Amino acid sequence: MSQRTSYAAQPDLQSDCGSCFGLCCVALPFSRSSDFPVDKSAGTPCGNLQEDFRCGIHRRLRDTGYNGCTVFDCFGAGQKVSQVTFKGVSWREEPDSARVMYEVFPVVRQLQELLKYVAQALDLSAAARVHRDLRRAYERLDALTRDPAETLLAVDVDALRGEVNPLLLRASELARADVPGRKNHRGANLMGSRLRGAKLRGASLRGALLIAADLSDADLRDADLIGADMRDTNLCGTDLRGALFLTQPQLNAARGDARTKVSQPLERPAHWAA
């Protein structure tokens, strides 16, 4: 791979809806809940999907009860399945390919998510010691995402995750090594916890349940947040600069405000309070 300013910011890992056949709006099911106003089964196009594969209510998703759509990110899987696996031929043009396309999409999404984590680890200069192994893992995963549909459907994603996780863990440890007194809340159940203003710089919150936790004004700089469930987490005024493995869907699912600090390429979601 040629020299880049950021692995994680490369276009291949960002969703490009203009190059996708609306796969997340067709392939995935949703149920009537606080996230969706109606039921939809897997493989059925959402009623709001237009002929050009654009969403007809894109600017009004939250106002119309489609909150679930605003917290979803395919990490670039949509355009890859549409343009690479199925070579630009949509499920509308070739309905016989639809079922396989819908089955491949969630597999590639998981691979793209894994790629994104590896890319984020490659962006950590303090983790240089494991960069060679991470680059190998990245190239292998990326090549896999470009394989034919039948190969992708046979992929054991859990096994791949098991191979890559030790590298991500090592990168995280190296990146946080200089933070004194860092806490370990790996896998902790912190649902609804009152952690306002908590000093959690460099902490491990890997896989922690932070649903509806109050982390307002907390210091989460350089904290490892891989896989943390941040639905409805209060991040108003929270400092998340340099947080490791933090993704846009995690931020989108949380609550924050104009005082919340995040590092590029992450952005404060438009629906957060001003």
Ligand code: SF4
């Ligand atoms: S509401 Fe829009 S973004 Fe959500 S599934 Fe339907 S078409 Fe897709």
